[in-house]
Amino acid sequence: MVPTDRRYSKEHEWVLVADDVATVGITHFAQDQLGDIVFVELPEINAELSRDEVMGTIESVKAVSEIFAPISGTILEVNQDLEASPETVNSDPNGAGWYCKMTIADPADLEALMDAAAYEQLTKES
């Protein structure tokens, strides 16, 4: 259930690194907890974010949740499709439901994230 090709934040985001670019999304566990997602607010392209800074929001019918930058970096690309089809986060959180792509300002941030096993443990405890 928890893909092993990426790392995880305690705020339930995943970070997948390829060619020095980090793709960020929210986890299957998080989308399941939120329920039907009906609105996604994306960051601005070129926004410079520090780790743990709020970069946007995601809303289910019932609740508003903030999305925190899992690492420090600059926003390169956002998933515009989510504006029209926010439910993609529910149906494919690890793939087409990705949230943004960003630079990796400090590779040490990646080390501070959890691996799949540690994240799975976290979700079992919560």
Added chain:
Amino acid sequence: MNTAPAKRTPLYDRHVAHGGRIVPFAGWELPVQYGGLIDEHMAVRRHAGLFDVSHMGEARVGGPQARDFLQHLTCNNVARLKVGRAHYNGLMTPTGCFHDDLLIYRLDEAQFLLVLNAANVDKDLAWMRDHLSGFDAELTDESEQWALLALQGPRAVTILEPLADDPVAELPYYGFARTAVAGVESLVSRTGYTGEDGFELYVPSDGAGSVWDALIERGAGHGLQPAGLGARDTLRLEAKMALYGNDIDDTTTALEADLSWIVKFKKGEFIGRDALARQKAEGVPRRLVGFEMEGRAIARHGYEVCIDGRTIGRVTSGTLAPYLDRRIGLAYLPSEYCDVGTPFEVRVRGNPHPARVVETPFYKRDRT
């Protein structure tokens, strides 16, 4: 906040077995959703949904002056309520605001059943006991005795009819009858909080499980789904039914809340009457209106409402309306801004987003 352990309804185990996500609500542990809120919402609009609303409080008022007692405490006209009928009413503060909103069932000439919001039961009972002296009437808390199931949606009649000993299809809107459902003596009422046709079933707590199971089984071929508090909230908001604690409370008058249809000045004296009469004469300064967001942002409870950067009110309820696929909400606005079409802004995370006043209810079922 009280720290008493959360209460469970007689149906708790069934909610868990159905995959219900249990959340704390008004001192109870209740399912907010099972499979998905939007699915449950649509099931109620198109087929049927079954809700456990056993957290609601029940109180009985009986005695030779039960009617007079209720007339004194509420704004609607209890004298006009016929035996076998229920009505929506307000338990008023001296300022014409809501101690609570409630349903009153007239069981008999001198017997009434009051249905109270879960969070207000203790407060309501204390308030009513304080006012009981001088009336030949008795007040009994029956909340523990009753489970309450809401069967709502266009298929509700079809599902309930074969399970009930007496014909329920003939019950008028806001009419009720005592009949056995799945062999359990119940009070079946043509009421609800969704804007659909449907029933609320007052069932003795120890019979709730068998009634629930029979309805789920009978409804399976009719698209019936168990539905949680989440869908209950979005359904009631589409139908513009007020939620105590959000849209109305002890600081909002019945006139401001757009509920003047339950304020019966002609019935005579009642607590809050003078304040309401004064407000009616002087003009109601603000009103609860329905609005729609122009863009994709969703308004939420507590968000500021502005015109030209000036805060003029707050959102009391807001959601994405699943059936209408519109972003709707309720807010108290100064009376001069209440005309349909009036543009304003809702401040969402610091940024103003355009909205406008619209006709309500947002959703009205086709009764043909």
